[in-house]
Each structure stands twice: as structure tokens, then as C-alpha cells.
Amino acid sequence: QVQLVESGGGLVQPGGSLRLSCAASGFSFRSYAMAWYRQGHGKERELVAVISSSAGAYPNYADSVEGRFTVSRDNFENAVYLQMKDLKPEDTAMYYCNAAQGLYNARPIWGSWGQGTQVIVAS
Secondary structure (H helix, E strand, O other): OOEEEEEOOEEEOOOOOEEEEEEEEOOOHHHOEEEEEEEOOOOOOEEEEEEOOOOOOOOEEOOOOOOOEEEEEEOOOOEEEEEEOOOOHHHOEEEEEEEEEEOOEEEEOOOOOOOOEEEEEOO
């Protein structure tokens, strides 16, 4: 059974930083590209970043986060991370992880999602 457990969110002031974590289980983690997505209130879920299965290629970032967010993974710990800096109010959203079809194909693989982790950027 696929399980995705996100953590690390919270309330942070504009310009601040957070590090999100996603613990994955129930599938061959190192065989899949992994992605972070987010969904703001009243908005559709959008792609934030994708990292390849081996992390050998440069990740794919949404234009809105390029240069501020860094995605990484640990294939021994079956975990993927999102380091976020210079956070802006528009980054406020629920953040989720999932396996992705590929580095440039954001379609999530697993139909079941974790509970997400809430990020609120406000002064």
C-alpha cells in the first residue's frame, strides 16, 4: 500500500524559510521521479518541483519557485525534501508529494495522496 506522509509546514513570515519532508513507502521509491505539488485555497493543485529517480539531472521547477526552492531526495531513506527560502505570501498552500510520470511530465502516478503539510506565509 502506497503511503506518502508530508511534514515540516508551518507559519512563517515573508522572506523566511521552511524545509518540507515526505516519507514514502509501499513502492520502489528509487525507481520513480518524485514531485512536490501545492494547492492554495480555492485553487487547483499545481506542480512545484520534480526530481529524477537518481537525482542525476537538474530538477524541474515551476517558474514561480525557481531560484528559491530546492528539491532533494534520499533513496536510502525513501524521502524527498523541499527546501524553501525567501517565502512569499503567494506560496501559502497545502503541499503534497507524489511520484511523477517523469522529470518533465508532472502527472502524478499514485491516485491516493497524503494529508499534505500546510504552509502559511504571513506577517
